[in-house]
Amino acid sequence: MHDTDLASVGALIGDPSRARMLDSLMGGRALAAGELARVAGVGPSTASEHLGRLLAGGLVEVVAQGRHRYYRIAGPAVGEALEALSHVAPPQPVRTLRQAGHARSLAFARTCYDHLAGRCGVLLHDALLAQRWLSEAYDVTPAGSAALAAWGVDVEAARGRRRSFARPCLDWTERRPHLAGALAADVGAALIDRGWFVRRAADSRSLRLTETGRAGLRDLGCDLSPA
Amino acid sequence: MHDTDLASVGALIGDPSRARMLDSLMGGRALAAGELARVAGVGPSTASEHLGRLLAGGLVEVVAQGRHRYYRIAGPAVGEALEALSHVAPPQPVRTLRQAGHARSLAFARTCYDHLAGRCGVLLHDALLAQRWLSEAYDVTPAGSAALAAWGVDVEAARGRRRSFARPCLDWTERRPHLAGALAADVGAALIDRGWFVRRAADSRSLRLTETGRAGLRDLGCDLSPA
DNA sequence: CGCACGGTGCGGCCGCGGCCGAAGCGTGAC
DNA sequence: GTCACGCTTCGGCCGCGGCCGCACCGTGCG
Numbered sequence: 228m229h230d231t232d233l234a235s236v237g238a239l240i241g242d243p244s245r246a247r248m249l250d251s252l253m254g255g256r257a258l259a260a261g262e263l264a265r266v267a268g269v270g271p272s273t274a275s276e277h278l279g280r281l282l283a284g285g286l287v288e289v290v291a292q293g294r295h296r297y298y299r300i301a302g303p304a305v306g307e308a309l310e311a312l313s314h315v316a317p318p319q320p321v322r323t324l325r326q327a328g329h330a331r332s333l334a335f336a337r338t339c340y341d342h343l344a345g346r347c348g349v350l351l352h353d354a355l356l357a358q359r360w361l362s363e364a365y366d367v368t369p370a371g372s373a374a375l376a377a378w379g380v381d382v383e384a385a386r387g388r389r390r391s392f393a394r395p396c397l398d399w400t401e402r403r404p405h406l407a408g409a410l411a412a413d414v415g416a417a418l419i420d421r422g423w424f425v426r427r428a429a430d431s432r433s434l435r436l437t438e439t440g441r442a443g444l445r446d447l448g449c450d451l452s453p454a
Numbered sequence: 455m456h457d458t459d460l461a462s463v464g465a466l467i468g469d470p471s472r473a474r475m476l477d478s479l480m481g482g483r484a485l486a487a488g489e490l491a492r493v494a495g496v497g498p499s500t501a502s503e504h505l506g507r508l509l510a511g512g513l514v515e516v517v518a519q520g521r522h523r524y525y526r527i528a529g530p531a532v533g534e535a536l537e538a539l540s541h542v543a544p545p546q547p548v549r550t551l552r553q554a555g556h557a558r559s560l561a562f563a564r565t566c567y568d569h570l571a572g573r574c575g576v577l578l579h580d581a582l583l584a585q586r587w588l589s590e591a592y593d594v595t596p597a598g599s600a601a602l603a604a605w606g607v608d609v610e611a612a613r614g615r616r617r618s619f620a621r622p623c624l625d626w627t628e629r630r631p632h633l634a635g636a637l638a639a640d641v642g643a644a645l646i647d648r649g650w651f652v653r654r655a656a657d658s659r660s661l662r663l664t665e666t667g668r669a670g671l672r673d674l675g676c677d678l679s680p681a
Numbered sequence: 682c683g684c685a686c687g688g689t690g691c692g693g694c695c696g697c698g699g700c701c702g703a704a705g706c707g708t709g710a711c
Numbered sequence: 712g713t714c715a716c717g718c719t720t721c722g723g724c725c726g727c728g729g730c731c732g733c734a735c736c737g738t739g740c741g
Contacts, residue, residue, distance in 0.1 A: 241465030
């Protein structure tokens with residue numbers, strides 16, 4: 228099954244169409260083949276071929292549901308690899324006004340595989356430390372545990388998962404750390420759940436900060452003033 | 455300078471010749487263009503072209519010395535990305551006896567970008583925790599600080615560097631964690647310095663455990679009996 | 682000095698792989 | 712049952728890029 232070495236997995240990511248698909252899937256949710264064809268800008272047949280290769284390479288997995296086939300990132304290791312890769316691949320230059328707007332919204336709030344990133348991500352990271360919900364060693368304090376429980380986050384469940392619990396991750400737009408790991412994934416999901424953020428589109432990593440979220444961040448002591 | 459997006463950096467890694475070059479460079483030291491041509495199995499001109507692309511993509515950097523040009527991994531971010539990629543790209547199947555021997559020695563002791571990995575890597579990781587030189591939070595204890603100083607490791611200097619200090623990293627041959635991060639890099643260098651390990655070849659990641667190292671690991675309580 | 686050597690640039694060959702259109706298959710709607 | 716739709720498979724076209732040989736440049740040696 229696994230004849231994949233460094234080169235072949237790199238080649239899988241190295242195709243522009245597949246890279247766009249993977250980038251969309253880094254939003255964390257499963258997307259249908261047709262949606263992925265659209266974001267990649269190719270026909271359905273071509274997309275199907277790409278997805279077949281990604282599947283064979285173990286980068287994505289598929290779940291059939293009705294007459295749709297939903298693809299998603301295969302596991303945390305894949306997400307972390309793509310995340311690490313994007314750290315050495317800063318954003319491409321802007322060409323159109325539309326792209327400029329999209330880039331700005333991505334820089335403000337987005338998902339990074341399965342957790343929050345962008346300006347809001349680093350602000351939240353800083354706030355969690357400033358409020359001492361997290362220690363410098365990135366462990367949850369008793370106060371943090373209680374506060375996160377109020378958000379609907381099960382800290383102990385996150386701790387039990389087989390991936391790093393909480394760690395800093397250098398944000399490539401802010402060049403400062405945001406929070407990554409199992410806890411970060413749960414916190415991000417909880418905040419979307421509580422309506423702080425809404426996804427701009429099902430197949431995009433871009434998030435929109437709601438008024439609720441804006442108030443919540445202010446309560447945490449975050450300074451949302453531009454730059 | 456940076457027009458590199460996810461796809462182009464993936465494509466850089468995706469070529470078999472370039473992947474072999476990068477894998478060799480993951481040994482942590484700078485290698486001359488000719489050596490890299492040899493490990494890649496291509497002519498000098500082809501290798502030069504590859505290295506030019508890797509250079510333009512920011513994956514390697516070059517230092518001219520005499521009539522040689524030495525290439526090395528550009529920075530920690532690149533090393534971490536390659537490391538993360540290799541986690542989703544388990545080793546390719548064995549075809550020859552020579553490869554089998556090489557695979558076995560790699561599984562026993564090797565460098566993973568700039569720190570120790572393989573069976574010896576995870577044994578050392580376990581020993582550092584068992585001896586309580588490292589806490590569960592992967593911070594160095596006072597006892598550990600003294601012991602590491604005796605090895606010639608400057609713990610405080612490692613703490614100051616702009617990369618993660620010490621963290622677990624899942625070993626893909628042992629499927630158990632070894633130690634990664636700035637501290638791990640210094641510890642690995644110190645142990646090679648003290649003659650516990652020697653590099654099997656300048657352009658390989660494979661290490662050989664010396665008698666000195668074998669005794670040292672035993673003193674730490676490591677069980678070196680095979681499997 | 683001249684030669685050997687390491688490394689790079691260029692021209693040309695060639696094969697891998699991305700792309701599409703058409704056809705086939707299974708699922709769900711009516 | 713019949714049709715529509717989502718997705719995959721197959722065949723064929725074509726362009727990108729890896730490969731080499733050769734020429735060129737700079738360095739170091741005798």
